[in-house]
Amino acid sequence: xxxxxxxxxxxxxxxxxxxxxxxxxxxxxxxxxxxxxxxxxxxxxxxxxxxxxxxxxxxxxxxxxxxxxxxxxxxxxxxxxxxxxxxxxxxxxxxxxxxxxxxxxxxxxxxxxxxxxxxxxxxxxxxxxxxxxxxxxxxxxxxxxxxxxxxx
Amino acid sequence: xxxxxxxxxxxxxxxxxxxxxxxxxxxxxxxxxxxxxxxxxxxxxxxxxxxxxxxxxxxxxxxxxxxxxxxxxxxxxxxxxxxxxxxxxxxxxxxxxxxxxxxxxxxxxxxxxxxxxxxxxxxxxxxxxxxxxxxxxxxxxxxxxxxxxxxxxxxxxxxxxxxxxxxxxxxxxxxxxxxxxxxxxxxxxxxxxxxxxxxxxxxxxxxxxxxxxxxxxxxxxxxxxxxxxxxxxxxxxxxxxxxxxxxxxxxxxxxxxxxxxxxxxxxxxxxxxxxxxxxxxxxxxxxxxxxxxxxxxxxxxxxxxxxxxxxxxxxxxxxxxxxxxxxxxxxxxxxxxxxxxxxxxxxxxxxxxxxxxxxxxxxxxxxxxxxxxxxxxxxxxxxxxxxxxxxxxxxxxxxxxxxxxxxxxxxxxxxxxxxxxxxxxxxxxxxxxxxxxxxxxxxxxxxxxxxxxxxxxxxxxxxxxxxxxxxx
Numbered sequence: 001x002x003x004x005x006x007x008x009x010x011x012x013x014x015x016x017x018x019x020x021x022x023x024x025x026x027x028x029x030x031x032x033x034x035x036x037x038x039x040x041x042x043x044x045x046x047x048x049x050x051x052x053x054x055x056x057x058x059x060x061x062x063x064x065x066x067x068x069x070x071x072x073x074x075x076x077x078x079x080x081x082x083x084x085x086x087x088x089x090x091x092x093x094x095x096x097x098x099x100x101x102x103x104x105x106x107x108x109x110x111x112x113x114x115x116x117x118x119x120x121x122x123x124x125x126x127x128x129x130x131x132x133x134x135x136x137x138x139x140x141x142x143x144x145x146x147x148x149x150x151x152x
Numbered sequence: 153x154x155x156x157x158x159x160x161x162x163x164x165x166x167x168x169x170x171x172x173x174x175x176x177x178x179x180x181x182x183x184x185x186x187x188x189x190x191x192x193x194x195x196x197x198x199x200x201x202x203x204x205x206x207x208x209x210x211x212x213x214x215x216x217x218x219x220x221x222x223x224x225x226x227x228x229x230x231x232x233x234x235x236x237x238x239x240x241x242x243x244x245x246x247x248x249x250x251x252x253x254x255x256x257x258x259x260x261x262x263x264x265x266x267x268x269x270x271x272x273x274x275x276x277x278x279x280x281x282x283x284x285x286x287x288x289x290x291x292x293x294x295x296x297x298x299x300x301x302x303x304x305x306x307x308x309x310x311x312x313x314x315x316x317x318x319x320x321x322x323x324x325x326x327x328x329x330x331x332x333x334x335x336x337x338x339x340x341x342x343x344x345x346x347x348x349x350x351x352x353x354x355x356x357x358x359x360x361x362x363x364x365x366x367x368x369x370x371x372x373x374x375x376x377x378x379x380x381x382x383x384x385x386x387x388x389x390x391x392x393x394x395x396x397x398x399x400x401x402x403x404x405x406x407x408x409x410x411x412x413x414x415x416x417x418x419x420x421x422x423x424x425x426x427x428x429x430x431x432x433x434x435x436x437x438x439x440x441x442x443x444x445x446x447x448x449x450x451x452x453x454x455x456x457x458x459x460x461x462x463x464x465x466x467x468x469x470x471x472x473x474x475x476x477x478x479x480x481x482x483x484x485x486x487x488x489x490x491x492x493x494x495x496x497x498x499x500x501x502x503x504x505x506x507x508x509x510x511x512x513x514x515x516x517x518x519x520x521x522x523x524x525x526x527x528x529x530x531x532x533x534x535x536x537x538x539x540x541x542x543x544x545x546x547x548x549x550x551x552x553x554x555x556x557x558x559x560x561x562x563x564x565x566x567x568x569x570x571x572x573x574x575x576x577x578x579x580x581x582x583x584x585x586x587x588x589x590x591x592x593x594x595x596x597x598x599x600x601x602x603x604x605x606x607x608x609x610x611x612x613x614x615x616x617x618x619x620x621x622x623x624x
Binding site: 061 | 392
């Protein structure tokens, strides 16, 4: 069995030139942990997830630098966190797209997919090898669901 | 031939097992080739400098430049190694208290978060900490907070980081422990002490500081502005919250005070800086672990030792063996002859001193902007010592004060020269790394364009100082 037989086709995506606000709304409304970011041709360029979103409500230096583990002196309140997020609202989400871990292809063997999922917290993207175009996503429920269905 | 290499590899390392130079080659040539190759590879910055230096040191032994391993180890200046390691341990423990972040935030608030005021205050903090600790640690801890403050002020961080690079090297020039070239000079020239640096080099540093700050003001300072709202955000910072461990801070400050006093009063009592720094480091480790369980103690000490910059320490070890090999083979005699040749025709020892000190100051400055100043100074010290001996053999005996003038020139040239380019000193690269990660990269040529003229300006001030104080 291969990846193409269990993946969810036509997944929800966000275009790289869409604003951060739109991607944030997508995460919030669907309770997604992350959403794939694609370009105008549908090629996957990364993902925008909850970690990236949380990073936007802190000073950039604090996120980039391990030496700033203590941030108590910032004395922030909710309004400060909100201000930082609002400042980024209109930025293109592609700016904050993060690298995706393992990328699957339609012909990736199912055992290999499971092996990747055991090490990943997110759903995994399935892309066409030649074009890099996103064609589906695989979640752990895609696999567990199928196994349970077949066993009943 | 091959026998000499085999002898060395198979146990010719101990004292008494003499090793002949490989293939009967002249040790002078072997050591020269190893030296040039090692320094050349270090300059490319393609390989870790400590690894290259250790390989070069190994080659000096394996190719028979040294008669045995003991002779090579004899070349390592353990005072420098002990001083560096001891101070690194003290800093590794102290930095966990958050005191450096506290100082940065406190100083920013002292000037009501006005951008130019913050730049001046952070420059002072950087210079003072660099004089008392080391430049790399100072910028490692101040640069991230600087980026945080400029981000909150919504202004470009470049002028601030530029100033911190310059003033870390300028501040480090003031003391024996402030910058590696000074540590080398202070450790290897027996008549120079911690206090000598305070009385002879430190007095010019405040003037260089001010004179360097003026062009920075003209270039950027007068145009630095931030909105009231942004300044209010920085004023909202709580500096005290930066301190994470008050008891440890008290212990660290007590030990630092003890160590600095030890540097000042230790020399007349016969205690070298390495002894003071290592005792201080061990004492702070003891105090830091008093209330921990044996397992926690072990883990904490292990963690602290892990923060020592072993790359720097092993780099020094390798360099010492290489330079001492060069010295043993007689190569530095030739280099010293060139130095002495430069004084030809000088009427007296005063004129020799004038020529040498000015030449050493400027050559060191330009060389240190292009290459790492540590290997440069490590080579210059034995070369100049040999030159002094050769000069005295020729009848131009330099007295101790005259020799010291040349050492101060070497210190000022090598330390200030580090400001000439982004690769001139380790601290420069550390700041550039932070800036890049924070999305405000410092370009090599941009920095060169701004920093090189300021470096020349500071060396010109140092030249006037050396001339007026020691040469007329």
